[in-house]
Amino acid sequence: MGRQPCCDKVGLKKGPWTAEEDKKLINCILTNGQCCWRAVPKLAGLLRCGKSCRLRWTNYLRPDLKRGLLSESEEKLVIELHSRLGNRWSKIASHLPGRTDNEIKNQWNTHIKKKLRKMGIDPISHKPISSTDEHHQKEEQQQEQPGAAAGEDGRSESISLQCPQGQEEEKSITSSFDFIETDHPFLQDSPSFCTDEVPMIQPHEIILSGASTTISFPSTCTPSSGYSSSSSLKAEEIQFPCMERPELTYLCGMDDFSQIWDSICSDGDGTLALDPLNHYQRKAWDRESWN
DNA sequence: AATGATGGCAACCGCCCCTAT
DNA sequence: GATAGGGGCGGTTGCCATCAT
Incomplete structure (x- = not known):
């Protein structure tokens, strides 16, 4: 007896993830935590298999990821x-x-x-x-x-x-x-x-405030300006611009999102240099959703 | 400017392991 | 012990950008 496929692949979407899908997945995980991956697509309203969601999250959307070439x-x-x-x-x-x-x-x-x-x-x-x-x-x-x-x-x-x-x-x-x-x-x-062991963001760790949205990263994530080997790293606090739809906690509407991007990716004040998307993906997003 | 070759990387595939029943 | 389901892992693929001609 052969094993059943991990999911019903009929009607499931494949290929590059869209901004909309990412939003849904992030929102789902922030809301529900990392529960059963098989259930994630349903919870998030995604036409993806759970495995695909897990990979997308662990390889790309996880907030503690460093990006760019290895030091x-x-x-x-x-x-x-x-x-x-x-x-x-x-x-x-x-x-x-x-x-x-x-x-x-x-x-x-x-x-x-x-x-x-x-x-x-x-x-x-x-x-x-x-x-x-x-x-x-x-x-x-x-x-x-x-x-x-x-x-x-x-x-x-x-x-x-x-x-x-x-x-x-x-x-x-x-x-x-x-x-x-x-x-x-x-x-x-x-x-x-x-x-x-990388701590995942749990819903209770998302702090929403009036004028700005703060996400506490209780992780080893550090600004890309340099790798810190300090074990006494305090949680990184990341200030995002005002969000109009706090229920999305992290990524909100696309209008706000471009602002967030500029904030995230600009290293200017040294607050944060996370680059959740590389240029390749960013362009895909641009094509698709940034109009 | 057009075309082909190459490189980089996100995503997929299939197998394996672990756990629950 | 056998079986099924879920998650993890490593290998591979395919798309896109850049470079070379």
Whole structure:
């Protein structure tokens, strides 16, 4: 007996999300919290499958996301983690607050791989390319096997990566890359940080005031001007312009929304430099809804 | 200016794992 | 223990923008 599809795909919309859909999804999650994803499309009035909603939220709409290219230190960390974990992007992402597995995967495939090759390092084995040639075939085979990346060179027979909530992914550690657990600023401050732990905005955390709308971000989100490794980050308070339809809490009518955008994306006063949409998406929005 | 090639990235697909029944 | 459902993960696709010719 085959498994039922995760949702009835008949009549469901696919492809890029529209501004309207994003609004609905954000509103739904802010109102209901992150409940059963299967129920989200109905609650939000979306013709999308729950899975699509989850991906859109986690990869794009989540307010704690950082956007843009990885910083040098983030890149180094990704490389180190990849050398130990292989293509386990979610695990890697769990060590980079505000970054998603999808984002890291894309960055790896488009930038970091090339960079490593330029430096004469094989992105698969993390060894100098000359020394990898002779073992190339063998390593390729190993790569195809789960968990092959870690331990293949004998530096780490096993790894220990802590998962949140005590869920254990304990594999005991004998790695020479222990600095990742102990010395790296990201992990020093949050040694077992996982994206799963990123606090989500709950309805009660949305503070609506008369003249302005304040959203408290109890997250590790920081202005893009620089990555802060401080664990004592206080909740970021973000001031949005006046909203006429506070029931939408965060994104209101499109008229207001363009104002919000300018506010959000302008780094001017250093209050906030979240860039919830990149230029690519922004243009899609422009085409569709910004008239 | 027009056309083709390439790169970047959001989104989708299918499989796997975990949990509830 | 078997089965079904939900969520997560990694690989892949396809669209769009930019660059090269």
